[in-house]
Amino acid sequence: MFDLTPHNTFALRAMARDGLEIRSKADLDRLPGGPYLVLGGGSDVLLLEDFSGTALLCRIGGMETEELRDGGVRVRLGGGVPLDGAIAELGRQGIHGLENLSLIPGLVGAAPIQNVGAYGLEIGELIERVEARDLLTGEDLSLSAQECGFSYRDSALRHWEGALMVTAVTLRLSRRFSPCLAHRALEGRDFADARSLRDFIIGIRSRKLPDCRKVGNAGSFFRNPFVSWQKAEELRELCPGIPCYPVPDPTLCKVPAGWLIEAAGMRGVRRGAVGTWPQQALVLVNYGGASAHELMAFAEEVAEAVLMRFGVALEPEVRLFGAGGEMSWQSR
Ligand SMILES: Cc1cc2nc3c(=O)[nH]c(=O)nc-3n(C[C@H](O)[C@H](O)[C@H](O)COP(=O)(O)OP(=O)(O)OC[C@H]3O[C@@H](n4cnc5c(N)ncnc54)[C@H](O)[C@@H]3O)c2cc1C
Structure with a gap:
């Protein structure tokens, strides 16, 4: 082994x-x-x-x-x-x-x-x-x-x-x-x-x-989501000042997942050995001894908070691997 x-x-x-x-x-x-x-x-x-x-x-x-x-x-x-x-x-x-x-x-x-x-x-x-x-x-x-x-x-x-x-x-x-x-x-x-x-x-x-x-993490846990410009306007009302970046598809723009997580009240939240980093909500951390199960459960909680508050589905940027190889967020 x-x-x-x-x-x-x-x-x-x-x-x-x-x-x-x-x-x-x-x-x-x-x-x-x-x-x-x-x-x-x-x-x-x-x-x-x-x-x-x-x-x-x-x-x-x-x-x-x-x-x-x-x-x-x-x-x-x-x-x-x-x-x-x-x-x-x-x-x-x-x-x-x-x-x-x-x-x-x-x-x-x-x-x-x-x-x-x-x-x-x-x-x-x-x-x-x-x-x-x-x-x-x-x-x-x-x-x-x-x-x-x-x-x-x-x-x-x-x-x-x-x-x-x-x-x-x-x-x-x-x-x-x-x-x-x-x-x-x-x-x-x-x-x-x-x-x-x-x-x-x-x-x-x-x-x-x-x-x-020093602190277990993999950088940005989630990708910055792409949303329609109309959705971006709605987000701006709920989350004033949120930046929206153009992407190659002119009908869409990219919004920072970290802003959404923070505005959903999840920055610096800790659940046992896992949490979001106080200085950057997009980073999920293992403060020590966490299991993959705890991290995934917390990632789901963060994604759910953003979905409930803003109607935006987050997808992980980190790659998930199981016993047989790569797994998708949906099939985990
Ligand atoms: C604190 C922190 C900050 C970060 N900041 C950023 C950032 O600003 N921007 C950013 O884009 N990323 C960032 N990351 C994520 C990460 O560092 C990058 O994605 C980096 O490229 C991963 O490199 P790695 O060698 O660790 O890859 P691994 O984690 O080992 O692998 C990542 C994926 O690439 C595959 N892979 C690895 N090596 C090879 C290879 N030689 N050939 C084929 N496939 C391979 C693996 O199978 C896996 O699917 C950050 C991570 C941390 C911990």
Whole structure:
């Protein structure tokens, strides 16, 4: 048996039948039979039960850079490289573009799966290619950004038939610091250099979010819901000041789930070992010793409070895994 407790940032106790560290693509040539649970840093998963198959921990390292004639830099990162460590190292080398994603836990291989994003930037905007191994067919894939089909916290990779391990991600970055200031927290601010933008983001995140090395959590538990503009108007009456962000579908807009949870009176609420984080209602935490059952029951209570108050159904952003693999919120 393989202990998954140190491999999920919710710090939930769970086991897998077996576990393997994958340090190179060659390690993927000699896998035991499935099912597989592919994990990076375990910062976006909720393990509901012991897993009946093999956990594959992506630990493929490597960072290669290629200077381009226009001042661009092509950067290829191994799937097992910590994302924030890569951002820090690239900054030291004078390579910019990822600063807004500073301090997001987890490894590079997971980043394209849910198209990680923060402070107005999604990683899919900077990705050129994703290399992956299809674990069912054994085929090596090299997918363009278009083939990855990135959208809000989603991608075609996330819905891959069977199992996939992202082995490397190639990004198009730059020697020129051209900050992305599209987010409300950054609008109108002036950053002298990339380091000051990174420090600013780290400062906000450190104040708002619990450190997952100290308090069990997986960041935003729920996705920000998309609602019609008419519904957004109704929400504005109930929840004055709630921001509404445009999305590719012009009939819809995105509203922050954290605002809805807070306005439903659920910020900082604690039920035994679980609760919503006092500084950010969207983060569900395990204060220590909680079971997956307690966390799920509390998540349901939070979602129910928002549904009752605003008529908006929340869906989890974290990925739920049961004994046989991924489970949906509906089928849990
Ligand atoms: C405090 C905190 C703050 C956070 N803030 C943000 C944020 O601002 N924005 C944001 O988008 N997310 C955020 N997250 C969520 C999380 O950090 C990201 O989703 C991150 O990309 C997960 O990386 P991971 O390596 O931990 O993935 P894991 O949790 O290990 O896995 C997540 C999913 O990706 C799959 N996966 C992992 N690695 C691979 C691979 N190599 N190949 C194929 N599939 C793989 C897993 O099977 C699983 O389905 C936060 C989490 C925490 C704890």
